[in-house]
Amino acid sequence: MRYTATGTTDPADATGTTADPVDAVDTNHPVDANGPVGSGGEELSLAEHAYRALRDRLVMLEIRPGAPVNEDQLAQSLGVGRTPVREALKRLQYERLITAYPRRGTFATDVNITDLAHISEVRQELEPLAAALAARRATETQRAGLAAVRDELAGVASGRHDAAGLMRLDLRVHRAVYAATGNPYLADTLVRYDNLATRIWCLFVDRLPGMAGHVGEHGPLLEAILAGDQDRASRLARGHVEGFERAVRTVI
Known part of the structure; x- marks a missing residue:
């Protein structure tokens, strides 16, 4: 039994993109020149920043199951280039949070x-x-x-x-x-x-x-x-x- 965005209730504010407080990064503002910093005080690479932010949006269903995932839009929202987003998406696909289809695009994985x-x-x-x-x-x-x-x-x-x-x-x-x-x-x-x-x-x-x-x-x-x-x-x-x-x- 698969569930997509239709008919489900978003537990978070529909306009919010706040990452999880654990190893969280600010997903609402661009990254500064020195790179983002995690909650433990460690400096994060741009790819790691993108990965953590997108992971938590997907986990919390802020990106709804079955929704298309657009590299350009994500890069703009995170204030990073497409390369860090592309690297993050590779990890997220391995973790079963997104699914890529040839000639169709990339989508948030349905909840099965x-x-x-x-x-x-x-x-x-x-x-x-x-x-x-x-x-x-x-x-x-x-x-x-x-x-x-x-x-x-x-x-x-x-x-x-x-x-x-x-x-x-x-x-x-x-x-x-x-x-x-x-x-x-x-x-x-x-x-x-x-x-x-x-x-x-x-x-x-x-x-x-x-x-x-x-x-x-x-x-x-x-x-x-x-x-x-x-x-x-x-x-x-x-x-x-x-x-x-x-x-x-x-x-x-």
């Missing part, structure tokens, strides 16, 4: 709900591993970052986050945990699958109850990681992934 089982199958094995590794290997700097995200989660129940804000916070948690594993190959794999899962979530967000509670579940997970409790962190991570799949299946 039948992929949920495959995505969940991978995440149910790798998310617990990532949580356990983060509990064991996180550096002091990474622990400080995890603690900051944990503190932000405490405000979820207040209702100050809209749906898009909750999903961006969810992405922040996952990416922070993946980075703390100390295994860049595992982190890269999980980011890709979490992005695909988030697209499914965005598609059904208007029908999913208890969204704040789902995001808030990360609080105990982060506490376990910060305490170095590998077994508990692993168990909570698996339960979170299983709960996500159950929640989506109740509304499809």
Whole structure:
């Protein structure tokens, strides 16, 4: 079962192009002469800037499933040349976020709900591993970052986050945990699958109850990681992934 832009609800402001706060870049303004800077303070190449900005637009469905992807328009909106955009699109095609057809053009990949089982199958094995590794290997700097995200989660129940804000916070948690594993190959794999899962979530967000509670579940997970409790962190991570799949299946 494939879903495109028709009949779906955009969880973000239709005019917004704000990237995810994790490794986010400003997608609304051109890049300055010195290059963009990521949230970690690192200087980004123009291709990396384009990749992160476009990735987050695609993940959050700000670029709708099935919508055409035009290099010139994207380059203009990001304030970069076509070459960085072209390099970014190659990566995004590999990550299944865009699809290129000969003589037809490039399009945002449709959301195929039948992929949920495959995505969940991978995440149910790798998310617990990532949580356990983060509990064991996180550096002091990474622990400080995890603690900051944990503190932000405490405000979820207040209702100050809209749906898009909750999903961006969810992405922040996952990416922070993946980075703390100390295994860049595992982190890269999980980011890709979490992005695909988030697209499914965005598609059904208007029908999913208890969204704040789902995001808030990360609080105990982060506490376990910060305490170095590998077994508990692993168990909570698996339960979170299983709960996500159950929640989506109740509304499809």
